[in-house]
Amino acid sequence: MLQIHDTLKSILNSPANIVITTHQSPDGDAIGSSLGLMHFLLQMKHKVNVIVPDAYPPFLQWMPGNSTIINFSDQPDIAQKYISESAIIFCLDFNALSRIKQLGDLIQKSNSTKILIDHHRQPENFTAYSYVDINACSTSQLIYEFIASMEKIDLINKHIATCLYAGIVTDTGSFRFPSTTADTLRIAAHLIECGAENALIYESIYDNYSENRLRLLGYTLQHKMEVYKESGAALICLSNNELNQFAFTKGDTEGIVNYPLSIEGIKLSVLVLEKDGVIKLSLRSKGKFSVNDMARKHFTGGGHANAAGAISTLSYNETIQLLKNLFKQYAEEILK
Ligand SMILES: [Mn+2]
Known part of the structure; x- marks a missing residue:
């Protein structure tokens, strides 16, 4: 206390x-x-x-x-x-x-x-x-x-x-x-x-979602969630264009990053958002793998062991590629 x-x-x-x-x-x-x-x-x-x-x-x-x-x-x-x-x-x-x-x-x-x-x-x-x-x-x-x-x-x-x-x-x-x-x-x-x-x-x-927010969630889970079972990781990336299609307003993507963790065996989930030229990351994990460490080491950000946020200075596509490489590199630790 x-x-x-x-x-x-x-x-x-x-x-x-x-x-x-x-x-x-x-x-x-x-x-x-x-x-x-x-x-x-x-x-x-x-x-x-x-x-x-x-x-x-x-x-x-x-x-x-x-x-x-x-x-x-x-x-x-x-x-x-x-x-x-x-x-x-x-x-x-x-x-x-x-x-x-x-x-x-x-x-x-x-x-x-x-x-x-x-x-x-x-x-x-x-x-x-x-x-x-x-x-x-x-x-x-x-x-x-x-x-x-x-x-x-x-x-x-x-x-x-x-x-x-x-x-x-x-x-x-x-x-x-x-x-x-x-x-x-x-x-x-x-x-x-x-x-x-x-x-x-x-x-x-x-219970206060806009219709667009719920439809964005549906679209994201159906079409945008990439699951890397062998690394215990999942990735969701949403571009400016996609966010605009659903008339994105602040808060609409909140919580999306948590959904992949409900898949059995998935212990790391990363959401990448391209918003007005800024590449924003949300990272969540279950168990020992520290997303605070990952956010600090490879991006600009941090937070908690199981929940962190970061900004990437790379381009949208480069950020996605880096994350896919990191999933491979850290597979053993993520799955621990
Ligand atoms: Mn807080």
Whole structure:
């Protein structure tokens, strides 16, 4: 369980201007932990602004407080103003300022007291306080532990509970990944007691697909999934053209990378997306094979042992060829 420093506890006990920020292409845990912490800090009488680097999908836009989030790519001036007025900045669910580009530069230059709360591997040292637990299922769980460590568990209201529950559900694949512990379930149970409506939250996230998104999934599984049984690996590649055919919007490819892992014997799955000239990779594994290592060694990226993201500086076709070679090269380790 996360233990906060006494000095930070006393800092947070007097009202201040606070900014909360998170990683680009925010996911359910990024938004859930940010808004959950925001509602907690509001209860503590702080002035709070959540700033995200860029847009996030509609199925994450329903959480309480969503309309107050500032998107840096749309409103850089307002974001800059709030950062310059802040005394405290929380960085949630990411561990390197370089990952959030220009917003990271602003935070780097700021003299505010910075606090990192995260569960990704190999964090960079850029904050005065750092709470990293790479075994935690989600940053949202760490926010719960943070509140508990502040001895303010009684302040958890329906808003906080809803946001944190949403973050935990999305980052644990609905409580099925190995990072889901007895503590995770106890925390989730308490969040339900505090007002989180679990069925409604699940529906809001997962039963909210556009027709195009579901058809893209069907097309991808039928026509684009390549299975390399001898390496225990699978590859899905989607080009700009293909994404356009299905009127791609942000979030439409989320979760696709997990499907190949449901095939017996497949322990590594990689999704390659060509989007506006950028080659993005999502990597997932089961068991010991570390996709964090693979992403760091062969591409620019990283994350967790079983889930990572990366950018490739090679062309779309070269990236695909490299991955096929890597599958052969690492076959023994993947299948272990
Ligand atoms: Mn997370």
